[in-house]
Amino acid sequence: MKASELKTKSVAELEAELLSLTKAQFGMRMQMATQQLSNNSTLSKVRRDIARVKTILTQKGAQ
Numbered sequence: 001m002k003a004s005e006l007k008t009k010s011v012a013e014l015e016a017e018l019l020s021l022t023k024a025q026f027g028m029r030m031q032m033a034t035q036q037l038s039n040n041s042t043l044s045k046v047r048r049d050i051a052r053v054k055t056i057l058t059q060k061g062a063q
Contacts, residue, residue, distance in 0.1 A: 001052065003055075006052060011057065014060070018054065018057070022050065024046055025046045028042060029043070
């Protein structure tokens with residue numbers, strides 16, 4: 001997910017996206033703990049997406 005795509009979304013949409021990403025991250029952490037996660041790089045991609053969403057939310061809140 002690109003930052004330019006996130007900038008076009010509203011605050012409510014960004015919060016919904018953040019919620020779904022945190023749920024996905026939790027599921028991946030559980031899969032990693034039970035060694036069912038086949039691709040470990042997806043966890044870091046989700047973490048970066050969460051950081052992007054939080055950054056855009058902060059920027060929109062300051063405006």
